[in-house]
Amino acid sequence: MTDENLADPIAGCNCEELLEHLFEFVDSEMTDGDRERLRRHVEECPTCREATDAETRIRVLLRRSCQEVAPTTLRLRVLTQISVLRSGGTVR
Secondary structure: OOHHHHHOOOOOOOHHHHHHOHHHHHOOOOOHHHHHHHHHHHHHOHHHHHHHHHHHHHHHHHHHHOOOOOOHHHHHHHHHHHHHHHOOOOOO
């Protein structure tokens, strides 16, 4: 973000920028100033509001659907394979 954007919280905000930073926006992984600037854009733009709402709904659905825990043996196999790959080995 430029210094110009810091002076005016809504300056330069557009749909392209929101979509480029959609995940960071939804996850609140940006500065408060940037988040506020994009939030104001979302409030005024039906297209970006729809995109933000859709991403939020997808995340809620995924959280609800992914509550199962893998069996201990499977988790151990995956962790072992990851360790082997990180050390430069090959997985059979």
